[in-house]
Amino acid sequence: MGRYVGTSVKRVEDPRFIQGKGRYVANIQFPDMVYVAIKRSPEAHARITRIDTSAAAAMDGVVAVFTGQDFKDGGCGSLPCGWLVPDTKVPDRPIVVTDRVCHVGDSVAVVAARTPYIAADAVEAIEVDYEPLPTVVDARGAMDEGAPLVHAEIEDNVSYHWALGDQEACDKAFAEADEVVEVELVNQRLIPTAMEPRAAAAQWDAASEEMTVWTTSQNPHPIRLLLSAFTLGIPESKLRVISPDVGGGFGSKIFHYPEEVIVPWVAREVGRPARWVATRTESQMTDSQGRDHVTVAKLAMTSDGAFTGLDVETWANQGAYLSTFAPLIPTALYITLLSGNYKMPGVFGKVHGTLTNTVPVDAYRGAGRPEAAYLVERLVDLAATRLGRDPLDLRRQNAIPKEDFPYQTPVAFLYDSGDYDRLMTTAADRADYAGMRQAQAEARAEGKLRGVGVVCCIEASGPAPSAVAGSLGSAVGFWESGEVRVHPTGQVSVFTGSHAHGQGHETTLAQVVADELGVPIESVEVVHGDTGRVNFGMGTYGSRSACVGGSALVRSAEKVRAKVLRIGAHLLEAAEEDVVYDRDTGRVHVKGSPDSGKDFGELAFAAYTAHNLPEGMEPGLDFVSFYDPANFTFPASSHICEVEVCSDTWEVRILRYVAVDDVGKVINPMIVEGQLQGGIVQGVGQALTEIGAYSDDGQLLSGTLLEYAVPRADLLPGIEVDRIETPSPHNPLGVKGAGEMGTIAATPVVANAVLDALAPLGVTHIELPLTPERIWRAVQAAGNGA
Amino acid sequence: MFPSQFDYHRAASVAEAVELLSSLPDAKLVAGGHSLIPAMKLRAAQPSALVDIGRIPGLSDVSRDGDSLVIGALATHAAVADSAAVRGGCPMLAETAAAIGDIQVRNRGTIGGSLAHADPGADYPAAMLALGAEVTAVGAGGERTIAASDFFVDILTTALADNEVITSVRVPCAAGGAYLKHRHPASSYAVVGVAACVGMDGGNVGSCAIGINGVTGKAVLADAAAAALCGGPADADRIAAAAARVGDAFDEPLGDLYASGEFRAHLAGVYTKRALALAAERAG
Structure with a gap:
């Protein structure tokens, strides 16, 4: 070990952040800059029959107003999708629509003005007539016969079908199974909420014909590539993309967004620097959203508890258009993780990527892997209940033994290293699992609804070997x-x-x-x-x-x-x-x-x-x-959570949260702990508070932070974080990646704990998030009215 | 999040504020701005002018006057929550103020602004009803007092005339009170908030009042539930029986993404039971 790696060196970036000296896109300022504002569709699906920009254009301080046709005529290409599985149907996604809006928040017209206030006034002065069209918002309902089509040319709203695994082994496992548990569940839509909203600024040098774009991106080079090759058409040699300090992304700032094209295009068109900063309301309705799966699955096992097969069918909502990496998330980052940390010969999964009149869905912290973990870990708990087994014990029985690494799963991945039994026993020791169960028995005797949740989760991180990514549909290397x-x-x-x-x-x-x-x-x-x-x-x-x-x-x-x-x-x-x-x-x-x-x-x-x-x-x-990495890395975790559910308000209180993670070698323990803590809080948010919801007519019901409940510090007690280290054998640092493991494990462990608490009332399943009302209704439905 | 254009006037006195409100069409008062400004940023409110009363002297005092508290309209929620006079004379009011929003909201938001805005999820209205408070307002015709039970008219609607300015609130002191709320996980508004006042007469409940906000468009008094508790001891069975009557106070509870009307009605019963028990315990 060197002098620094493995030690908690204080973050050198923090002094500037905590003193307000960070330089974000919204700090980019030029004397003659124009402020860009965007007219957003209030309709989820409609034909535009008229746009009148004359009143807006005539306003004092308005520099220019543009419609979709202007961008089209001005050489802007549509936004491409960078990951295509076989036979993917890709709907056209213009920078600014011309004749039809497909989700609330779709961009309809653009204003450039002297101040942001004038720009906002001008946006309001643009008149648009909409002829509403029928809408569809549900991932599975989109495929129903007679469902409205989001794009007329895409039959059944299906962008793609994809499957992976050994179907024969899977069928055999179910044919020979002693026990089968089944579940149908929704992994609800989430709205990423970075502290800094998305923003873009641009400066055009007419003499050198060089464009500089500042954008809140997690990956400025791919954005430059897409701007150059697809959307803006300025050669890469003349295009500089800068992603300065960026206040959180969680995946939502990976993708190529219309505003990254609009702002430089406007800057060149009006001959002045330009800047756009999303309002929080715009962020809620235009940042790519996360999750949104409907899944039917079953797990086969022997009577002594050995898992033999897993059969999964998922409908993945992709929204109205395919965001940059949308098809990757429910395919190669989801089905591939369905083996979990377990030895199971017959794993088979298929997914249907569907289009709906909702904001596009793409990677959000964990991206596919939380969906897999939640599904697998719920099934394992249902199996434990069915078999009358302790859920930790059943997991240890089925865990891939450390001597089996590298371990080839039936769903493509070759796990690099791990020691899942030690992970679980470390978590159990740290949490005093036996003591928790004892305390639970005592609490139950007093009539309290106490639950203990345990999970063991897997992640594939560090993407990716470029050739493998290419073979799975990627247009770029990793x-x-x-x-x-x-x-x-x-x-x-x-x-x-x-x-x-x-x-x-x-x-x-x-x-x-x-x-x-x-x-x-x-x-x-x-x-x-x-x-x-x-x-x-x-x-x-x-x-x-x-x-x-x-x-x-x-x-x-x-x-x-x-x-x-x-x-x-x-x-x-x-x-x-x-x-x-x-x-x-x-x-x-x-x-x-x-x-x-x-x-x-x-x-x-x-x-x-x-x-x-x-x-x-x-x-x-x-x-x-x-x-170019030789393989993904495979972090793993075992989290244990103790909850109590109030038996009249049906609120969930987390009493203890213990997280033991294996993220390989650790460079900076303090930063890793921070990543895990933050990830866990985000995962608990999905479990307990976050509802990204649309009405049947496509209106976003959680369009502001008055409705969308981002988790707060008081949702959790102090999180106890510990770790084991099994170095990744195929990178020189032995590291595996720490950014997402917390999120992946936190959602299922809280869900398992709450359902364990409610088990005496006969409740076996509640859709996320586990809000008081949903728990109340589930208890009533189970015949325990209160 | 950019409001539409508006004019701004800073009033030096209540009289000037009334005059500005009378002369300017679509003008709105602003004090702490914690309800109005967010609505303006969403362009849900587009007043032509703001009349800022935030610096009018003498409107933020909190004091004891005999058996009542007199609270200036500009007293912030934090000031009410921290006031020794309020904590001593009417602990439930301090508890209510401390339950509002978060620390930033409490440091800026004012009692007058909250009452005038009359948000269904606001915390003060239930307490005002249960305590039998009176709102003092000045308008073109001079000063008048409005009983809390007459003040809240409908969702976001009060008995105030367009050019009336709340100057103070008179709140009777009460030892036996409690305010409990089910906090919305996003907005922190009351999904259900129950303010209960209990006065003991020997071993029996002599007086009882229950104010509820969050459930319906305006805060209401649950009179049937309150009456059911009077005349006997405040034991668990009688409290439960009284709380079971709370649904009489509202016809159609509001619902949202987080809690349906049905669940709010359920919670109203739960929180009434808890608030009555706590209030009775405090009443001694």
Whole structure:
């Protein structure tokens, strides 16, 4: 272990954030800038019969008003989908619609004005006549015969069907099963709520024909690629995309959005810099949303509790259009995870991606994996009930033993490493699981509704081997680039294609490089989020920055070390095999004589003076690596949660929450704990409070934060976080990724705990979130009116 | 979240505020702004002018006057919650103020603004009804007092004339009171809020009043439930029987994504039971 990796170095980015010195897109300001505002559709599905922009255009301070036709005529292409499974039907998604709106919030017209107030007034002054069309909002209902079509050319509203697994083994498992448990459940729609709303700004240089776009993106380089190749048409060489400080994303800022095209297009058109910042209301109705599955599933097992088969059919709501990676989430990030942490020979899953008159659905923290974990972990609890077994015990029986790694699941993935039994026993010890069960028995004797939930969850993170991604439908690769540039003074600039929007990369990646080179962390600066400074990058999502981005930097640092070693040997007049690079100090010295050596700074300077380099060596000390991972990494977790349900208000109170996670080697324990805590709170939000809901006519019922209940600190007691480490064997850091594990495990563990609490009342299933009313109704339906 | 254009006037006195309200069409009063400004940002409210009374001197005092508390219209929720006079004379009112919104809302929002806005999920109205408070308002015709039971007319509607300004609220002191709410997980408004006042007469309940907000468009008094508790001891069975009558107070409970009318009615019973028990215990 080096000096920094494995220690809780304080986040170097925090002083600027907590002092209000962060620089966000909304801070980008130019003297003659125009403010862009967008007319949004109040209708979920309608034909536009008239747009009259004359009153808006005539308003004092309005610079220009544009309709969809202007963008079309002005060369804007439709938004593409970057992940296509076989035979995917892709509806056209114009930047601004011309004749038909398909969801509430669809963009209808655009205003550029001198102030944001004038822009908002002008938006209100635009007159639009809508002829309402029939709507469909339900993932499964979209396929019903006679359901209204979201796009006339897409039959049955089906964008794609996809299946994976061994159907024969699955059928055999059910044919031979002693016991089968079944469930039908909804994984409800969630609305990501980043603290910073989406925003875009742009400046056009008419002389050089160079465009700079600032955007709240988790991946500025792919956005530049899409802008250049599909939507805006400015060559990549003339297009700079900057993602400065970004206040949270949770996946919702991965995708290419219309506003990223609208703002630069307007800036060029009016010849002035332009900026748009989403209002919170706009965020609720235009940021890609998450989850929204309807699933029917069954689990087969022997009478002694061995799982033998899992059969899953899911209807995944994709919304009105396919967002950038939409088809990936319910296919290769969902069906592939259905084996969970368990040995099950016969796993088969199929999914129907359907289109509806709702906001597009795409990755949201966990993305497919929480949907899989919730399903599998509910089924395991139902199995435990059926068999009369303790749910922890049943999980331990079926867990993949550590000696079976690498483990090939029936659904494509090769799990890299893990020790699920130790994970569960560590969680059980930490939580005093036996004591919790004892306390539960005592509480029940007093008439209290006490429940204990336990889960064991799997995640596939660190996407992805590019060839594998390509074979599954990706239009892009999922490697990462990392450049280590040593300056003549020995200072180090690190350029990463990963993007931090809360994760603390400026700290953790500096820890990695400082240890690789043996230099003080203070001399390492991490640069990210700017296509003008970082050569390329695929960005941050899927808990990939440490395992893929970090590994790219390790490779570059190795190249730096090798060159420094050669220069050192040359200057010390020794053979290369007779000198060593001391990674604690950054010094190169003759083996066995630490005093006769050269400092890192001296050697860096020598690389640049080039007065005395080894024969044939080029000057400079700057290396780039493109790291393509050999596999995903597979973090795992076991969480235990203790709840009490109030027997008259039916509120759920979480008494204790214990999380033991295996995210591989940990670079910064404090940051990992923070990631897990935040993820857990988000998962608990799905379990208890968050309802992303539409009325049958497509109106968003949770359109403001007055209705949409983001979890708050008082929802949980202190979360007890612990960990075990099974290093990933296939990346140089041994890391697995910590961003999503908490979210994945938290939703099922809370659901399991609440349903355990309600078991004495005969309640076996309640759809999420487990609000007091839903619990009240379930209790009544089970014949226990109160 | 940009409001439409409006004019802004800062009133130096109540008389000036009344005059501005009388002369400006579609003008609205603003004090703490915690109901009006969000509505304006959503353009749900588009007043042509705001008359700011926030700096009028003398309107934020909280004091004891005999058996009553007199609370200036500009007293913030935090000021009411923290006031020694309120905590000593009418603990339930302090409890109500402390239950409003979050700390930022309590530091800005005012009692006059909350009452004038008359949101169905606001916390003060139930307490005002249960305590038998009186609202003092000044209009073009001078000053008048309005009983709380006459003040709340309908959803977001009060007995105030367009050019009337609340100046203070007079609240009778009461030891035996409790306000309990089921907080909306997103908005923090009361899904159901129950304010119960109990006065003991020897071992029996001598007086009882129950105000409920959140369930219907305006806060209501649950008279049948209150009457059912009077004349006997405040034991668990009698409290439960009284709480079972709470549904008499409302015909069609409101529903939303979080809680249907049916569930709100259920919660009203639960919280009435709890509030009555706590109020009786406090009444000694």
